[in-house]
Amino acid sequence: MPELPEVESARQVVEAGGLHREIADVDDNDTYECRPHQPGDLRKALVGRSLTAAHRQGKSMWCDTSGDGPALGIHLGMSGRIVITSAEGERVVGGDYEGTPKMPRVQKDEWYRFTLTFADGGTLRLLDKRRLGRVRLDPDLSALGPDAEHVEREEFRERVGRGTAPLKARLLDQSIVAGIGNLLADEVLWRAHLDPRRPAGELRTSELDELRRQLRAGIRHAVKHGGVHTGEVIPHRKSGEHCPRCGAPMVRATVGGRTTWWCSKEQGAA
Numbered sequence: 001m002p003e004l005p006e007v008e009s010a011r012q013v014v015e016a017g018g019l020h021r022e023i024a025d026v027d028d029n030d031t032y033e034c035r036p037h038q039p040g041d042l043r044k045a046l047v048g049r050s051l052t053a054a055h056r057q058g059k060s061m062w063c064d065t066s067g068d069g070p071a072l073g074i075h076l077g078m079s080g081r082i083v084i085t086s087a088e089g090e091r092v093v094g095g096d097y098e099g100t101p102k103m104p105r106v107q108k109d110e111w112y113r114f115t116l117t118f119a120d121g122g123t124l125r126l127l128d129k130r131r132l133g134r135v136r137l138d139p140d141l142s143a144l145g146p147d148a149e150h151v152e153r154e155e156f157r158e159r160v161g162r163g164t165a166p167l168k169a170r171l172l173d174q175s176i177v178a179g180i181g182n183l184l185a186d187e188v189l190w191r192a193h194l195d196p197r198r199p200a201g202e203l204r205t206s207e208l209d210e211l212r213r214q215l216r217a218g219i220r221h222a223v224k225h226g227g228v229h230t231g232e233v234i235p236h237r238k239s240g241e242h243c244p245r246c247g248a249p250m251v252r253a254t255v256g257g258r259t260t261w262w263c264s265k266e267q268g269a270a
Contacts, residue, residue, distance in 0.1 A: 002059065002076045002077075002078075002079070002080065002095055002096045002227075003059065003179065003180070003181035003183060003184045003222075003227075003228045004056075004058060004059060004147075004148055004149060004178075004179030004180065004181070004184065004219060004222075005184070005219055005222035005223045005227055005228055006076070006094075006095050006096050006227050006228070007056055007058075007059050007060070007061050007076060007095070007179075008056055008149075008219075008223050009094040009095060009223065009226075009227070010061060010074075010076060010080075010081065010082040010094035010095040011054045011055070011056045011061050011094070012054075012094060013082050013084055013092050013093065013094030013095075014051065014054040014061075014063060014082060014084070014094070014124070015053075015054040016092070017084040017086065017092050018051050018054070018063075018082075018084050018116075018124045019050070019051050019052060019053065019054065019063075020050050020051070020052065021050055021051070021118040021119070021120060021122065022048065022049075022050050022118060022119040022120075023046050023047055023048065023049055023050060023051075023116050023117070023118060023119070024047065024117050024118060024119040025043070025047065025115075025116075025117040026042050026043035026046050026047060026114075026115070026116055026117070027043075027114065027115040027117075028040065028041065028042035028043055028114060028135070030113045030114065030131075032131060033113040033114055033126070033128065033131060033133055033134060033135055034113075034114065034134075034135050034136070035134075035136075036136070037135075037136065037137065041137075042072075042114075042135065042137065045069065045070055045137055046065065046069065046072065046116070049065045049066045049067060049069045050065065050066045051063040051064070051065060051066075051072065051116075051124075052064045052065060052066050056147070057141055057144055057147050057178055057179075058144050058145075058147055058148065058174055058177075058178025058179035058180075059075075059076075059174070059178065059179055059181070060073065060075060060139065060141055060144065060178070061073070061074050061075070061076070062074065062139055062141075070137040070138045071137065071138050071139065072135070072137065073134070073135065073136045073137070073138070073139030074114075074126060074133070074134075074135055075133050075134040075135075075139075076095050076096065076126075076128070076133050077128055077130060077131075077132030077133030077134065078096075078130050078132045079096045079128070079129060079130055079132075080095055080096060080126055080127065080128040080132075080133040081093055081094065081095035081096050081126075081127045081128075082094050082095050082124065082125070082126060082127075083112075083123075083124075083125045083126075083127050084122070084123070084124050084125075085122045085123050086120075086122050087118075087120035087121050087122050089122075093127075095127075096227075108129075111127055111128060111129045112125045112126065112127055112128075113126050113127075113128045113131060113133060113135075114126040114133075114135045143174070143175055144174055144175065144178040145159060145173075145174060145175050145176045145177045145178045146159075146177060146178065147177075147178055147179055148177045148178060148179035148180050148215060148219065149179065149216060149219045151177055151212070153209060153212060156177065156208065156211075156212045157205060157208045157209070159176045159177060160176060160177065160200055160203075160208060160211070161200060161201060161203050161205075161208045162200060162201045163199070163200050163201050164199045164200075164201060165199065165200055165256070166196060166197050166198065166199065166200070166255050166256055167189065167194060167195070167196055167197070167198050167199070167200045167203065168185050168186075168189060168196035168197070168255045168256045168258070168260055169200075169255065169256025169257070170200040170256075171185045171188070171189075172185055172256050172258065179219075180215070181228070182258045182259070182260075183228040183229065183231065183234055183237075184218060184219070184222070184228045184231070185258075185260075186231075186233065186234070186237060186260060186261055186262065187218050187222075187228065187231035187232070187233055187234060188211065188214050188215045188218045189211075189262065189267065190232075190233040190243075190245075190262060190263060190266075190267065191214035191217065191218055191232075191233075192207070192210050192211045192213075192214040193266050193267060194207065194211060194267060195262065195267045195268030196255045196256075196260050196262055196267070197253075197255055197268065198268070218231065232244055232245075233261070233263075236250055236261070237250065237252075237261040238250075238261075239252070243263035243264075243265065243266065245263070245266065246263065246265055246266055248263050248264045248265035248266065249264050250262070250263060250264065251263070251264045
């Protein structure tokens with residue numbers, strides 16, 4: 001699914017172009033994407049209101065609405081994007097990047113699963129080819145840990161640096177720290193020279209602090225450059241590739257239930 005940087009790009013698009021515009025209509029007829037709500041439930045709750053703020057915690061995004069309105073939660077699923085048009089028809093997009101098999105540049109109208117139509121004629125739409133996103137009112141975020149971009153040093157040490165689970169599995173647990181997906185985890189562990197298989201509880205305080213620094217740096221890089229696929233090691237996550245830093249062979253295995261790549265020299269023996 002889109003990881004924290006992609007969701008942050010979608011949040012920024014909503015913040016820049018979707019706030020303080022009166023909602024005139026809502027298409028909430030996709031009963032799978034809008035479950036457990038029935039068609040018309042979101043329309044009834046949102047028409048006449050406006051979005052007033054856009055928030056994110058990990059991979060989850062939600063918007064406040066005017067008056068005493070509910071929060072509008074929008075989850076991008078595996079490859080969702082937020083598409084906003086202005087009153088003049090200008091289009092801005094945030095979320096999963098275009099031009100891949102997941103999200104080709106040519107898009108079908110039926111891939112738009114949810115739409116807010118504003119009184120000025122513009123729209124906010126959820127484009128979700130794979131139909132794995134979710135739109136709901138007042139989403140429950142209580143199971144999420146602190147956001148990976150903003151978690152404080154002491155809390156990061158306490159949450160990540162304990163237990164016998166492999167370090168990568170610990171990072172992928174959204175109840176520990178929210179927002180880290182498979183690609184971002186590999187990028188950050190490579191940046192920090194850490195073996196993804198190492199038990200999390202064995203890390204020294206200095207290693208945890210460096211991991212947090214590299215996590216924040218990796219997120220900033222991905223947000224600035226267009227997504228986690230722009231990470232330095234990501235293009236080398238395939239057979240026959242070598243570490244872009246030292247030239248040693250890259251290694252592949254399953255860690256924490258996910259396909260994982262790391263440098264055979266700098267991140268531990270194969």
